[in-house]
Amino acid sequence: MSKYDSIRFFYDSEVNPILKQVVHHPILKAMMNYTFPDMTDEQWKAQLLRTHSIRDFQANFIYHALQQVIKNTSEGLSTSGFEKLQPNTPYLFISNHRDIILDTSLLNVCLLEKGLVMTASAIGDNLLKKQSLELIAKLNRNFIIKRGLPPRELLLSSKLVSEYIEKLLVHKNCSVWIAQREGRTKDGNDATHQGVLKMIAMADTQGNVLEYFKKLKIVPVSISYEYDPSDSLKIPRLLAQARNEAYIKAKNEDFVTILSGLIGQKKHIHIHVGDVLDAELDAIAAEFPQANKQIQAVAAAIDDQILQNYKLWPTNFVAYDIVHQTNTFAHLYTEKDKQLFKRRLEMQLMGENEHLKQQFLNMYSNPVVNRLKYGSIE
Structure with a gap:
């Protein structure tokens, strides 16, 4: 897997040395003090330094941090559809995208509680400008999508990510989460970008994209927040789009958005996992012989499930x-x-x-x- 070193999350053998490196970092201290308000720093540090795998880090620390987020900033997380998933089975979860960190993190909370295979999750490198954030992200099984590359480098990077996703799903028994589009939905219109599907399909070596998608077990996911915790932060970009102006992010804007998502009020949250795309892919194969048309139809099939299963709130x-x-x-x-x-x-x-x-x-x-x-x- 060394060819994936530039994008992969940490191996379990790397976890403890990295934790020793970050254990005294202010960001980790803030996270742990929030997660374990009744523990002394010495107590959580001792527990952290006994951690030697990503799963243990997620189950013993990240899971409890998210329980605090749910408790302190929402009126509860509800779910539906998880009973259709099989234990010890990896899936490619393609989800609508409302919050940078929470969408995938809350899905993993549900998967852990239900004894299902948790996900590796795609995250843009634009969100990992601080080294400490990158280290914590990789400890939480995030792999990196590189942004803003020239066309040729972007093509090579996309192919690498596509191959890595296949390795995780097919050979490592690890589920994968990826957003249906680059960037969060800011206007409430959830739509799957065909470019995401084309990137995923780049690892197909047989020239049959629909059969390849079947092998990956695509599951559309709908996540809905009664209150979007960073709703007001999305408005400036929408206003720029309405004026046909280029939007330039403020310094540290991504970090502020991450923080707002975590501590902002959400009221109720619901996650629905849809059906594995299977019969739909057979129907698409029968109707559309052209690859581009097939990709369009798969995107539409994902959208149908996400939109119909999106929980509507007052x-x-x-x-x-x-x-x-x-x-x-x-x-x-x-x-x-x-x-x-x-x-x-x-x-x-x-x-x-x-x-x-x-x-x-x-x-x-x-x-x-x-x-x-x-x-x-x-």
Whole structure:
């Protein structure tokens, strides 16, 4: 696996030496003090230094950190669909993407609790500018997607990632999580980018992309937050897009967004895992002989599951009724729900213009618009 050294997560043999390297780092101290508020630094450090595998690090530290996040910043995490997954079986989870860290981390919480194979997770190198963050990410079984490369280097990098994903799934019995698109969905419209599927397919050596996808066991995942913890941080990019302007990130913006996602209020969270794409791939093969058309159809099949299984919350229905000036979904929320949402809108965008408020509302109302494409909502 040495050819993957530039992107891979740590081997278990590397875990303890890396933990010794980072055990005194302020970021790790802050994380552990949050995770184990009743422990002294000496206690958690001693436990950390007895850790020799990624699974132990995830189960004994990261899992408990996420339990604190759920407890302190939400009203609970619910799930559906996991009963369809088989133990000791790796899957390629392709998920909608709302939060940089939490989407995949919360999925792994569920997989661990249910005794299923946890994921290795793709993460952009733009999020790992600090070495300490990169080390912690690799300890948490994250592998790196390199961004901003020239075309030829991007092609080579994409092929390497594709081969690494296949190695993990087929030869290492490790599930993989990857977002359906580069970057988080900021307007509430979850859509699978064909480029992601084309990248995954680059490791196919038989020239039959649909059979290759079958081998990888693709499972669409829908994750929904009643309150997007970094909703207001997504508005500037949306505004720039509306003005047809280039958006330039502020210094440390990614780190601020990661932190906001962790500590921001989420209210309820739901994760649904869909069905393994199988019969759909056979149907696509029968209808579309051309590879490009097949990729388009696979993206559409993933979208169908993600959008139909996305959990809609009172916030979504309130936003839809405000945007469309109706009471269509008034029976699905209370007056208190509506007032709390409007208060959040005002607090997050205090003093901002109406266009920004509209963008904020669209972020929450678009999932309802997308669901209505599949029929009425009761």
